[in-house]
Amino acid sequence: MAVLTLEKVNQVFGTGIARVQVLHDVDFAAEAGEVSLIMGPSGSGKSTFLTIAGGLLTPTAGTVTVAGKHYADLSKKARDAIRLDEIGFVLQQYHLLPYLTVADQFKLVDKIKRQGNLDQAAFAGVLQTLGIQELLHKYPGELSGGQQQRVAIARALYPDPAILLADEPTAALDAARVAVVGDLFRELAIQHHKAVVIVTHDPRLIPAADHVYDMSDGVLTHAQSA
Amino acid sequence: MFLALKEIRKEKVRSGLIIAMIVLIGYLIFILTGLALGLAHENTAAIKSWDAAKITLNADANVDMRQSFLTKAQAGKLTKSEAVIGETAVVAKAKGHKQLSATFLGVSSQQYIAKDLQLTSGRAVRQSHEVVADDSLKLSGYKLGSKLKLNDASKAYTIVGFTQNAKLNISPLIYGQLPDWRALRGLGPDMAASAVISKDADYDAGTTGSKTYSAATVIQKLPGYTAQNLTFALMIGFLMVISLIVIAVFLYILTLQKLPNYAVLRVQGVPRKVLVGATISQSLLLVAGGLIGATLLTVATAAIIPAAVPMAFDVPALTAVGVGLLVMAMLGGLIPVRRVLRVDPVSVIGG
Numbered sequence: 001m002a003v004l005t006l007e008k009v010n011q012v013f014g015t016g017i018a019r020v021q022v023l024h025d026v027d028f029a030a031e032a033g034e035v036s037l038i039m040g041p042s043g044s045g046k047s048t049f050l051t052i053a054g055g056l057l058t059p060t061a062g063t064v065t066v067a068g069k070h071y072a073d074l075s076k077k078a079r080d081a082i083r084l085d086e087i088g089f090v091l092q093q094y095h096l097l098p099y100l101t102v103a104d105q106f107k108l109v110d111k112i113k114r115q116g117n118l119d120q121a122a123f124a125g126v127l128q129t130l131g132i133q134e135l136l137h138k139y140p141g142e143l144s145g146g147q148q149q150r151v152a153i154a155r156a157l158y159p160d161p162a163i164l165l166a167d168e169p170t171a172a173l174d175a176a177r178v179a180v181v182g183d184l185f186r187e188l189a190i191q192h193h194k195a196v197v198i199v200t201h202d203p204r205l206i207p208a209a210d211h212v213y214d215m216s217d218g219v220l221t222h223a224q225s226a
Numbered sequence: 227m228f229l230a231l232k233e234i235r236k237e238k239v240r241s242g243l244i245i246a247m248i249v250l251i252g253y254l255i256f257i258l259t260g261l262a263l264g265l266a267h268e269n270t271a272a273i274k275s276w277d278a279a280k281i282t283l284n285a286d287a288n289v290d291m292r293q294s295f296l297t298k299a300q301a302g303k304l305t306k307s308e309a310v311i312g313e314t315a316v317v318a319k320a321k322g323h324k325q326l327s328a329t330f331l332g333v334s335s336q337q338y339i340a341k342d343l344q345l346t347s348g349r350a351v352r353q354s355h356e357v358v359a360d361d362s363l364k365l366s367g368y369k370l371g372s373k374l375k376l377n378d379a380s381k382a383y384t385i386v387g388f389t390q391n392a393k394l395n396i397s398p399l400i401y402g403q404l405p406d407w408r409a410l411r412g413l414g415p416d417m418a419a420s421a422v423i424s425k426d427a428d429y430d431a432g433t434t435g436s437k438t439y440s441a442a443t444v445i446q447k448l449p450g451y452t453a454q455n456l457t458f459a460l461m462i463g464f465l466m467v468i469s470l471i472v473i474a475v476f477l478y479i480l481t482l483q484k485l486p487n488y489a490v491l492r493v494q495g496v497p498r499k500v501l502v503g504a505t506i507s508q509s510l511l512l513v514a515g516g517l518i519g520a521t522l523l524t525v526a527t528a529a530i531i532p533a534a535v536p537m538a539f540d541v542p543a544l545t546a547v548g549v550g551l552l553v554m555a556m557l558g559g560l561i562p563v564r565r566v567l568r569v570d571p572v573s574v575i576g577g
Contacts, residue, residue, distance in 0.1 A: 047575050051572050054493065056493065056572050056575065057572060077497070080492075080495045080497050082495070083494060083495030084496070087495070089490075089493050089494055091490060091493070091574055091575070093486075093574070095486060095487055095574060097229070097487050097491075098236070099229075099232050099233040099235075099236035099237060100229075100232050100236075104232055107228070108228065108229070108496075111228050111500075112496055112497070139236065155494075156494075167575055
């Protein structure tokens with residue numbers, strides 16, 4: 001069953017001659033245990049797609065459903081709660097809080113969401129999968145870019161969300177690291193039963209994907225399935 | 227609180243500098259408050275030691291005890307709650323001592339002011355040309371048995387006792403007898419006093435030519451008293467506002483630097499109230515840290531400051547000032563909160 005669906009989603013910015021339609025009748029569904037890749041050049045509408053899928057922007061038209069709930073029916077607070085409970089974000093720039101150690105980044109989640117986070121055994125598994133169990137007492141400034149990225153992924157997984165939304169996660173990585181990250185997302189989808197949606201213009205991630213979509217001028221087309 | 231504490235711990239130098247600035251501002255405010263209280267105390271200590279509720283003066287004295295003379299008829303009938311005083315400015319001179327400006331206060335040994343006078347040493351006045359002086363005269367080298375001349379009087383006065391809190395309008399008091407006051411002022415026996423002091427809040431002499439005021443009114447009219455208090459209040463108020471601006475500016479800059487991080491937290495579903503709470507608690511923690519430092523410095527200052535410096539470290543008043551600074555910190559913390567509330571999570575999507 002799809003945990004994230006977009007149906008006939010349209011997004012328009014501006015009015016009159018400044019009117020720009022960024023998304024055209026986008027239909028999309030992400031299933032648990034699968035990796036979906038949304039590909040396209042800059043300005044094609046990928047980020048708007050991610051913003052709408054994450055509940056940060058209300059589309060001009062269409063329906064977005066996350067874990068059975070329609071965004072349109074939810075208040076802003078309820079959307080915050082959905083993002084906290086059901087969606088893990090991995091952003092292009094990792095934006096870890098610089099004054100929190102790696103362990104404290106997770107403690108912060110505990111302080112905000114007191115129940116439903118990964119238990120100790122599952123959390124230890126995630127840390128091991130990502131290879132960051134030795135970094136818990138370090139600050140982000142003491143980590144390499146790759147380490148920060150893995151911490152950001154663990155941070156996204158810690159509230160045990162149903163969906164993982166990743167924004168250009170390989171933007172600054174070399175080919176070897178891209179393969180590692182691709183494998184990692186695939187492993188997370190299968191082992192942790194997450195619906196992983198990656199927005200990227202990096203074709204090197206295609207081998208890791210179950211479904212590949214093309215975004216061009218706001219039109220989403222299903223290009224291939226594994 | 228969690229975020230605020232972690233940030234302060236990680237950014238020790240930055241937090242330390244802000245706290246140091248608040249320590250200095252807090253210390254300055256505490257010292258100024260102490261000085262204001264000390265000077266106010268030295269203006270009014272005597273009146274307060276008399277437990278005065280009402281004061282009767284000559285109706286034409288412009289609410290000034292120094293300018294007031296009451297005849298026996300104007301003083302009216304006195305009960306146990308009333309006492310007359312005769313006030314005059316004097317210059318005390320003694321061999322081996324510098325000249326000293328003071329206020330001579332003639333009182334009646336039969337009335338409550340003389341009876342209730344708390345002596346720190348010596349005994350009460352029993353006869354003419356004996357005086358009980360304020361403790362501050364000891365700092366000028368006077369002691370029990372010292373002889374001093376007042377103004378141009380030929381006969382010396384003998385200090386037979388000392389008392390504390392005997393200051394009026396910052397001038398030390400020298401208590402003596404009413405006939406001595408008359409002699410110093412060159413007045414005839416028909417002049418009863420400068421004022422009638424009453425502990426009774428309902429007292430009113432009601433005699434022709436006199437007028438009864440509340441003690442607070444007379445205190446407000448003490449020369450320079452209101453102007454001095456207003457000056458200190460303005461200085462303390464300005465320092466409070468300066469502290470608000472300093473805290474607001476620092477927090478605003480710190481918050482601006484953190485907005486991308488806050489945007490990410492908003493993306494992750496962290497409620498606004500958590501971020502607002504972090505901002506306000508950070509300002510409160512920094513100011514609380516600064517106030518602790520300022521309090522320690524003030525306590526150290528109080529321990530070493532010479533007795534001649536007119537400072538009073540009144541704990542409730544200083545606590546009120548400290549609470550005022552915390553309120554200012556909260557107000558200062560609210561300014562960057564507007565930016566936190568407007569942070570746009572979409573800004574961090576798409577690199």
